[in-house]
Amino acid sequence: MPTETFEFQVEARQLLQLMIHSVYSNKDVFLRELVSNASDALDKLRLAALRDDAPDADVSDLHIEIEIDDDARTLTVRDNGIGMSYDEVGQLIGTIANSGTAEFLKELKDAEEAAEGLIGQFGVGFYSGFMVADEVTLLTRRAGEGHGTRWTSRGEGTYTLETVDEAPQGTSVTLHLKPADPENQLHDYTSVWKIKEIVKRYSDFITWPIRLVPEKQGDGDDPPEPETLNSMKALWARPRDEVSDDEYHELYKHIGHDWRDPLETIRLQAEGTFEYQALLFLPAHAPHDLFTRDFQRGVQLYVKRVFIMDDCEALLPPYLRFVKGVVDAADLSLNVSREILQQDRHIEMMRRRLTKKVLSTVKDMKAKDLEKYATFWREFGAALKEGLVMDAENREAILAVSSFASTHDDSEPTTLAQYVERMKDGQDDIYYLTGESRQSIENSPHMEAFRDRGIEVLLLTDPVDEVWVDAVGEFDSRKLRSVAKGEIDLDAKDDGKDESEREKQSEDFAGLLGWMREQLDEDIKEVRLSSRLTVSPACVVSDAHDLTPALENMYRAMGQEVPRAKRILELNPGHELVKGLNQAYKEREDRTGLADTAELLHGLAVLAEGGQPKEPARFVKLVAERMERAL
Structure with missing residues (x-):
């Protein structure tokens, strides 16, 4: 198949330009992103092999390689993971099919200091290679397929795609490096010590070996063995005193696609009949899509150090969907599916324990560090309160931290x-x-x-x-x-009237209230005098057990049709407008004009609570006529 040239999607082109012109100073993170992508590809292949979804794939020595060519000034990050097909390369790399792309670009432009994490958070880490390279070449072959695909671009608006006969399983990304420029934090990425330093800082905990391939020696020499750069130690399995906060934070950044340190780190080790370890993190800020249907929630699930799935929803309830981390179980099946997880008794035990642990951590935070708690509640309080509706078992604990x-x-x-x-x-x-x-x-x-x-x-x-x-x-x-539902009696003694005065007032307004009830019958079910108004002439309230208008609208937005409840109109008997209306009602036999006034009064009450009159154009017309008469 011949080489084809394509244009980048508009958003992808904008993103590339931001990368090329260096949106943030710490360019070292490009390697973190490429290694993270390679690790994900290896996870996916091992999972596919466990489930017999990739029968022809070679999973005997899954690893990541980093290769430096000093003469050609290239750096290659290679994995033998799941790989990509021709179509997948075009879809995943030529365009950014992400609903948050526009918001991502805006955030990237608005806050350079935030850029380091936004790249990973929005799933476009591959593009970070253009910060340090004039040209990027990707060679990939999907496990089980016979042909590979080569993708090449200089980041100038177009890219090429071609099918190649010879390509190893997995993906390699080769960066044709820009000249080193220390003043702009552009280091020499052909330097072995620099590569070692970046991998140790950002990727030491990656569960796959990251091997540095030595440069080719002279003819006839035995090639030296590759050097493994990372410890591959699962942080959650190591004693607390052996792990630094920085190491925990880097793990969080890797799995949470975040650039900031987490707000809190939570460790949990369960022993006994069912053993598991958990390392959870409370982020310091809410992601942009926390309240969208497509939000990827859940923590990573491992079984005996083997990655099983990302975003395991069964391990935490939906209202804790912002929690990131790792849970490593000892006794689950390696071939477990999402459907099986929903029914698994051990998973339910873990879910209950993890939920209580997260809530107790927030409670401790509230007691010991109010500033940290305030940040947590500002970012995630709205999500946590969902648990008050869906989790009766933990309702008291949630109320205690709300x-x-x-x-x-x-x-x-x-x-x-x-x-x-x-x-x-x-x-x-x-x-x-x-x-x-x-x-x-x-x-x-x-x-x-x-x-x-x-x-x-x-x-x-x-x-x-x-x-x-x-x-x-x-x-x-x-x-x-x-205070906007049912009748409110705020200690009637406080209003300065005795019982006989109130009865006399009720009798005085009885005719007006009954007449207005008839005039506004389509919209209200009752008109009564109010004990909650001191300044305004009128307000509308819901009956004690009726849905509020906001809740009605919420249900309709979710596609659930609910009957529109009629409201109650309350009048302030001490307001001059209401007094005048009552006097006019008593004195006039022709009450046609008063009917318009009653309608206006109801419309004003609806507006005052943030609603909208049923017929806005008619309401405006009535107001205009009254103003005209007044002038």
């Missing part, structure tokens, strides 16, 4: 236990309000009476908050109550 914004303090969040300690005498319930932002919640008319009486309200702004408050229901025998 914190929430509240009206008590603008800067420091509170726990539910701290809220209960501050509750006023006679207060029975824990009050909260959900919304899109702290500002929108604090400006909500539902908050007015609570603010006036100095009653603390939790301010919940994550989408999951709409769900977990109903699932949990109560804390410390005290109900969780939304």
Whole structure:
């Protein structure tokens, strides 16, 4: 087949230009990325062989080779792993078929210091070779196939692909190195000591041998043996006092595709009838796709040091999907599948123990290092709160490490236990309000009476908050109550009126309330006087057991059709607009114009809570007419 020339996808071309013009100073990481890719290819081949998916593959001596040619100024990273077919090379390397590509490029441009990890995080580590090379050649043959593929590019917008008859199993990447430029951190990567130093720093724990191939000697000399550069020691199997924090951090960066150190390292060793070791990490920041359906969750699963699968979802619940790490079991089958894992009793035991260990680590962090805990909660609190809905067994433990914004303090969040300690005498319930932002919640008319009486309200702004408050229901025998649902009686004695005055007020407004209920029948189920309003004329609330509008919209976005619940309209009897409307209702026999006012009042209440009137154009028309009359 002749050599074909292709153009890079637009995003790939932009990425290449960023690489070529050196987006970050530490160019050494190109070797870490190429070795990591080679390690993944070896893992995949051994797994395929275990499952009899690659019957013709040679798995007798799986390894990674690094070869230096000083004269030609080339560096080659070679593996005898799974390899790629012609089509796979075009798909994986010619384009970047990643939904996060645009965001990746933006992050890369915005923060040079973040670039080192973004490359691995977005699965485009291969491109980092262009930081140190003028030309890159990739030669690969997929295990079991008869022909290989050669890919070549100078990173200038095009690449070539050709089928080759002779190619060893696996993949080799040859970098035609740029001249060394120490001032710009471009080292001489034909230097043996430099290659050894990079491998030791970044890849010592890789489970496959990384061998440095010696340069060719003179004719007739016996070729020297390759030198293995890495220890291949599983960090999770070594005693804690033999492993430095830096070594743990490099392992995390390798498996987490991250450039920053982890927030916390968690070790666990289980002995007895079922033995396993775990080394888990809490990242310091949330990945961009944490809340997307395609997020790759789970930790790596090994059996007796043999890699079995990446992203093993069965080992941790979905709400801990941000946790990275390794679990190495002693007694599982090497041929275990994802389907079998879901039913395995030992896996369930490990899942429960690992979950409790992660939650207890967060609890310790909260008690001993508030700054670190604050970082964790800011990045992962929204995900962790999903466990309040789906994991009843650990609900108490999750609540113990959860914190929430509240009206008590603008800067420091509170726990539910701290809220209960501050509750006023006679207060029975824990009050909260959900919304899109702290500002929108604090400006909500539902908050007015609570603010006036100095009653603390939790301010919940994550989408999951709409769900977990109903699932949990109560804390410390005290109900969780939304200030925007049901009737709120904030100690009627505080309003300065005696019982007879309130009864007289109810009688005075009874006619208006009944009439407005008829006028707004399509949208509301009740009109009543409010005890929660002190400034605004009106607000809409949900019945105690109805879904909120936000929750209705959430279900619809997930494709679940739910009936739209009618709301309750509450009026502030002390507001001049409501007083005037009541007076006009009593005095006028023709109430046509008043019907428009009632509709406007309802629309204003919907807007005040962040909603939208049912017919925005009609609402605007009514407002314009009123303004015209006023002028």
